[in-house]
Amino acid sequence: MFSRGAVVDIRSIGHSTIDSVLRLGYASRFLALTVLGSGVSFRRFRLVIREIYFTGVLSLIIILVSGLFVGMVLGFQGYQTLQTYGSESALGVLVALSLVRELGPVVSALLFASRAGSAMTAEIGLMKATEQLSAMEMMAVDPISRVIAPRFWSGIISMPLLAAMFSAMGVFGGYLIGVVLIGVDEGSFWSQMQSAVDYREDVLNGVIKSFVFGVAVTWIALFEGYDAPPTAEGVSGATTRTVVTSALVILGLDFVLTAFMFRGV
Amino acid sequence: MQRSTLDLWVGLFVIAGIGALVVLALKVGNLSSQTTGDTYEITAHFSNIGGLKPRAPVKSAGVVVGRVADIIFDTQKYEAKVTFKIDKRYQFSKDTSASILTSGLLGEQYVGLETGGDSAMLKPGDSITITQSAVVLEKLIGQFLYGKAQEGAADKK
Numbered sequence: 302m303f304s305r306g307a308v309v310d311i312r313s314i315g316h317s318t319i320d321s322v323l324r325l326g327y328a329s330r331f332l333a334l335t336v337l338g339s340g341v342s343f344r345r346f347r348l349v350i351r352e353i354y355f356t357g358v359l360s361l362i363i364i365l366v367s368g369l370f371v372g373m374v375l376g377f378q379g380y381q382t383l384q385t386y387g388s389e390s391a392l393g394v395l396v397a398l399s400l401v402r403e404l405g406p407v408v409s410a411l412l413f414a415s416r417a418g419s420a421m422t423a424e425i426g427l428m429k430a431t432e433q434l435s436a437m438e439m440m441a442v443d444p445i446s447r448v449i450a451p452r453f454w455s456g457i458i459s460m461p462l463l464a465a466m467f468s469a470m471g472v473f474g475g476y477l478i479g480v481v482l483i484g485v486d487e488g489s490f491w492s493q494m495q496s497a498v499d500y501r502e503d504v505l506n507g508v509i510k511s512f513v514f515g516v517a518v519t520w521i522a523l524f525e526g527y528d529a530p531p532t533a534e535g536v537s538g539a540t541t542r543t544v545v546t547s548a549l550v551i552l553g554l555d556f557v558l559t560a561f562m563f564r565g566v
Numbered sequence: 567m568q569r570s571t572l573d574l575w576v577g578l579f580v581i582a583g584i585g586a587l588v589v590l591a592l593k594v595g596n597l598s599s600q601t602t603g604d605t606y607e608i609t610a611h612f613s614n615i616g617g618l619k620p621r622a623p624v625k626s627a628g629v630v631v632g633r634v635a636d637i638i639f640d641t642q643k644y645e646a647k648v649t650f651k652i653d654k655r656y657q658f659s660k661d662t663s664a665s666i667l668t669s670g671l672l673g674e675q676y677v678g679l680e681t682g683g684d685s686a687m688l689k690p691g692d693s694i695t696i697t698q699s700a701v702v703l704e705k706l707i708g709q710f711l712y713g714k715a716q717e718g719a720a721d722k723k
Binding site for chain 2: 347353463488
């Protein structure tokens with residue numbers, strides 16, 4: 302009925318579909334095992350603290366500097382546009398809302414994925430390649446609860462904090478440019494911002510977003526590392542996939558979350 | 567790395583993160599105003615404040631001389647009672663008039679002070695008696711249309 306070439310094509314489509322579904326299944330099982338095996342990380346919270354240092358504290362510089370510059374650029378560009386309509390006093394609203402709702406969670410999650418996520422993947426991939434994980438199993442230590450779970454929780458804890466710092470830094474950057482440099486009235490900058498930004502509607506939803514991104518990015522990074530072929534090439538491929546997949550997942554999830562959160566607004 | 571240094575950094579990180587959240591919630595979200603420098607308070611009653619908000623600027627001749635500190639509804643006069651915090655450096659005469667103005671066509675609203683000829687100055691806690699309420703655009707358009715209709719009716723006669 303079909304020509305031989307068509308059969309091969311269709312077969313390859315089926316093959317890749319089954320492969321990706323299988324991988325998704327493995328990843329979900331991996332997540333379930335991680336959550337189930339995280340008792341140790343709470344009994345020995347020191348493990349998590351050590352990982353928060355590597356994922357959170359060491360990401361601080363890039364997050365703070367990027368936040369400041371994003372805020373400053375928003376200040377400039379927002380002023381240019383708002384000035385055309387004579388409403389440059391709304392600059393504070395523009396900067397704060399775009400940072401708290403969107404840019405804070407999304408950009409800091411993208412930075413987090415490339416700064417901390419890639420490092421996690423490479424570390425765990427290399428642990429696997431050098432058979433450290435198998436060695437742990439030999440000693441009856443569960444590598445998931447000893448190595449994976451603390452990193453997972455550290456990512457979940459760090460992400461919302463980093464996003465909040467990013468937004469706060471960005472608002473400060475917008476203030477620097479808008480009020481200090483250009484000379485927008487300081488009172489209307491803050492007062493309009495405060496009357497427009499709602500604590501629950503905007504700030505809390507931003508935190509929820511960054512929390513979801515934190516789960517997604519750490520999950521992807523850890524799974525890619527755990528699943529990496531134990532070769533140099535395999536680890537490098539897994540690291541690349543972590544960054545690419547995380548970025549796509551963050552942006553996709555952001556659209557879905559935004560559609561749900563701000564539907565009525 | 568030493569255990570105590572690591573703990574210190576993580577502790578600082580968590581505190582900074584929570585601090586940023588608090589700043590976002592209070593400073594960006596909403597927080598009572600903090601004013602810098604010495605100020606004194608003056609009140610004024612308006613029959614309609616339009617879209618005036620706390621922390622809006624108080625200007626005289628276009629220069630910011632103070633801020634709106636508080637707006638409440640006076641149940642005795644059935645009017646809005648607005649409290650201004652004026653910079654100590656600026657003194658205004660007793661017969662100063664206050665009006666609610668709009669910067670630009672769609673801009674934010676502010677309070678304009680116009681000083682009078684009285685030699686006695688406003689003291690802290692005094693009230694401005696001559697006030698002009700915010701212009702409500704809908705009312706203005708309504709009046710304009712009504713006037714036009716009247717004109718048209720007069721022309722027909």
